[in-house]
Amino acid sequence: MDEEYDVIILGTGLTECMLSGILAVEGKKVLHIDRNDFYGGECASLNLTQLYQRFRPGTTPPTELGRDRDYNIDLIPKFLMEGEGLVKVLVYTDVIRYLEFNAIATSMVLCQGSIYKVPSTAAEALSSSLVGLMQKPRARTFFNFLKNWNQDDPKTHEGLDLNRDSMAKVYAYFSLNEDTQEFIGHAMALHLDDKYKERPARETCDRVIMYANSAARAMEGKRDSPYIYPLYGLGDLPQAFARLSAVYAGTFMLNTPVDEIVCADDGSFAGVRSGDQVARAKIVIGDPSYFQDRVRKTGRVIRAICLLRSPIPSAKADSAQIILPQRQTGREHDIYITCLSEAQKICPKGCWIASVSTIAETTGDAKNEIAAALKLLGPIEQIFVSDSDVFEPLADGTKNSVFVSRSYDATSHFETVYEDVKDLYRRITGKDLVLQKRQPTA
Amino acid sequence: MAEHQSGAGSAAQKSGRPRKLVFKVVLLGESAVGKSSIVTRFTRDEFNQYKESTIGAAFLTKEIAIDASNTVNLNIWDTAGQERYKSLAPMYYRNAEAAVVVYDITQAASFERAKSWIKELQRQAEPNIIIALAGNKTDLADRRTVSKEEGAAYAATAGLLFFETSAQSGENVGELFVSLAKKIPWPAEPVASAAGAQSVNLAAGRSGNAAAQNDCAC
Numbered sequence: 001m002d003e004e005y006d007v008i009i010l011g012t013g014l015t016e017c018m019l020s021g022i023l024a025v026e027g028k029k030v031l032h033i034d035r036n037d038f039y040g041g042e043c044a045s046l047n048l049t050q051l052y053q054r055f056r057p058g059t060t061p062p063t064e065l066g067r068d069r070d071y072n073i074d075l076i077p078k079f080l081m082e083g084e085g086l087v088k089v090l091v092y093t094d095v096i097r098y099l100e101f102n103a104i105a106t107s108m109v110l111c112q113g114s115i116y117k118v119p120s121t122a123a124e125a126l127s128s129s130l131v132g133l134m135q136k137p138r139a140r141t142f143f144n145f146l147k148n149w150n151q152d153d154p155k156t157h158e159g160l161d162l163n164r165d166s167m168a169k170v171y172a173y174f175s176l177n178e179d180t181q182e183f184i185g186h187a188m189a190l191h192l193d194d195k196y197k198e199r200p201a202r203e204t205c206d207r208v209i210m211y212a213n214s215a216a217r218a219m220e221g222k223r224d225s226p227y228i229y230p231l232y233g234l235g236d237l238p239q240a241f242a243r244l245s246a247v248y249a250g251t252f253m254l255n256t257p258v259d260e261i262v263c264a265d266d267g268s269f270a271g272v273r274s275g276d277q278v279a280r281a282k283i284v285i286g287d288p289s290y291f292q293d294r295v296r297k298t299g300r301v302i303r304a305i306c307l308l309r310s311p312i313p314s315a316k317a318d319s320a321q322i323i324l325p326q327r328q329t330g331r332e333h334d335i336y337i338t339c340l341s342e343a344q345k346i347c348p349k350g351c352w353i354a355s356v357s358t359i360a361e362t363t364g365d366a367k368n369e370i371a372a373a374l375k376l377l378g379p380i381e382q383i384f385v386s387d388s389d390v391f392e393p394l395a396d397g398t399k400n401s402v403f404v405s406r407s408y409d410a411t412s413h414f415e416t417v418y419e420d421v422k423d424l425y426r427r428i429t430g431k432d433l434v435l436q437k438r439q440p441t442a
Numbered sequence: 443m444a445e446h447q448s449g450a451g452s453a454a455q456k457s458g459r460p461r462k463l464v465f466k467v468v469l470l471g472e473s474a475v476g477k478s479s480i481v482t483r484f485t486r487d488e489f490n491q492y493k494e495s496t497i498g499a500a501f502l503t504k505e506i507a508i509d510a511s512n513t514v515n516l517n518i519w520d521t522a523g524q525e526r527y528k529s530l531a532p533m534y535y536r537n538a539e540a541a542v543v544v545y546d547i548t549q550a551a552s553f554e555r556a557k558s559w560i561k562e563l564q565r566q567a568e569p570n571i572i573i574a575l576a577g578n579k580t581d582l583a584d585r586r587t588v589s590k591e592e593g594a595a596y597a598a599t600a601g602l603l604f605f606e607t608s609a610q611s612g613e614n615v616g617e618l619f620v621s622l623a624k625k626i627p628w629p630a631e632p633v634a635s636a637a638g639a640q641s642v643n644l645a646a647g648r649s650g651n652a653a654a655q656n657d658c659a660c
Binding site for chain 1: 521522523524526527528529531532533534536565566640641642643644645
């Protein structure tokens with residue numbers, strides 16, 4: 001490692017591995033280090049031994065849980081949608097060839113104490129009991145408005161300016177009530193709280209359109225939900241991008257402690273020291289855990305990994321997402337439940353892994369905050385609860401060439417991760433990320 | 443790979459039509475034992491002595507005729523250097539039907555390392571993986587430090603195929619992969635990707651877009 005590189009990357013989370021792959025393909029000489037002996041950092045998928053080491057240090061998994069290698073348990077639960085940016089990157093970089101995706105069987109939402117299937121298309125939404133009878137024609141008008149929207153044709157705008165008008169104003173324009181707003185904002189646009197209503201409507205409308213497009217593709221494939229998931233766990237995503245980087249001559253060193261970020265007298269980045277070795281480079285990219293004095297805490301996320309012996313009673317399927325909108329549980333933030341099983345090759349037969357996540361609102365017992373979700377899961381054999389701080393960088397890195405990524409948030413999708421990748425790329429290179437389609441090599 | 447297998451499923455076998463399967467083969471071994479050179483020799487019949495490492499080739503493919511009517515496509519995965527600091531991802535081993543573990547007959551240490559790679563495979567890979575042990579660089583036999591008998595004896599006790607090869611001259615390289623391909627059991631039934639769950643082909647759904655538009659301002 002005693003060498004000169006263009007870029008040193010610390011941590012093998014998805015954000016870091018995507019940048020590693022993208023920069024290596026562009027011809028940068030990359031050194032990629034992780035202190036752990038596995039890929040994925042905070043968004044790794046762990047086997048049983050790793051899971052117990054992390055949550056119950058000094059204990060070993062009970063033998064009845066079976067073979068270690070049959071488990072790939074995500075530390076951070078998320079699903080993908082076909083229309084989202086990350087999927088575009090997977091396709092354009094050809095990283096998709098290392099991965100295999102399955103459809104998530106069902107997507108559900110809690111409403112007034114009952115669990116309903118989330119309609120996957122506008123047509124289905126209009127026949128669902130989630131949208132009230134009186135609201136159906138109004139919701140139809142809103143979905144048609146989005147469908148026909150053309151940025152260049154003011155006639156399609158109906159006097160609304162999506163870049164300036166708030167989503168609340170758009171809802172009011174179409175006379176959509178609280179229930180319909182909740183369905184659109186939380187089950188389709190996947191907002192975690194209601195603050196989005198005061199922001200310009202563009203963000204929410206784009207997300208509803210992305211959801212609708214993904215759902216339409218799912219319909220074509222006769223799938224019941226717009227969500228997809230990589231077999232063997234989300235940890236395969238960083239691994240696949242790491243392989244792309246390695247194929248383009250990136251050097252990978254796992255199990256390598258980072259003892260010091262070496263800076264020049266003017267404070268700019270010079271290198272990374274591990275033991276008595278120093279690797280030098282022009283810039284460094286890394287996750288917050290490598291730069292604890294250069295980040296600030298923005299909140300906390302509660303996550304619980306639950307091992308079940310039967311599927312969630314209200315969603316008897318190999319896989320499911322259940323959204324508990326904040327209004328339904330009396331909280332400020334939604335709670336998400338994801339459930340996966342042997343079908344996704346993340347655990348052995350006869351086992352289901354449910355993950356519950358939300359943004360922390362109190363400093364009390366983390367389990368209390370997610371109690372409403374836990375009681376939906378049926379009998380829980382093992383539960384591993386984490387309460388993690390969420391960090392963002394103090395500076396954008398352009399002054400000292402130290403580029404720090406954001407922690408993974410509580411959202412159920414990868415849009416914020418992709419935004420961070422684009423943003424970091426812009427800060428690092430001074431230009432926008434434009435992906436060139438790679439010609440398949442084989 | 444599953445989709446290729448299901449495409450060539452049991453219906454084809456019953457009707458006697460030719461089958462064509464795709465198998466994943468992974469390469470393992472210490473750096474500089476000639477892993478990439480063996481693949482390049484096999485897939486392109488080329489050898490470049492001064493080549494440092496493989497850049498830009500994710501994996502190489504070669505079609506092998508197993509008999510008069512059946513063919514196998516070998517997708518050969520190179521380590522891309524990730525073995526150097528013991529940083530190979532679990533994804534690398536996953537679902538590999540076969541592995542070639544390479545050592546350099548002039549470097550006794552690389553033979554010891556090969557043995558530990560085989561243990562690693564037995565721990566990480568599919569239990570029924572077919573493994574071949576390859577003692578490479580027979581063109582440098584005058585500098586040999588690992589005897590052929592030593593290699594063969596270890597392979598026999600560990601239940602591995604064994605060849606001594608030269609990526610430089612091409613000796614035994616073809617034989618190695620053909621023997622390996624012939625030893626991989628063919629699935630009798632189409633392999634479903636997972637019980638009851640639907641697989642999603644993202645790349646296919648987008649090929650139209652990608653062809654029409656080469657850049658993606660994401």
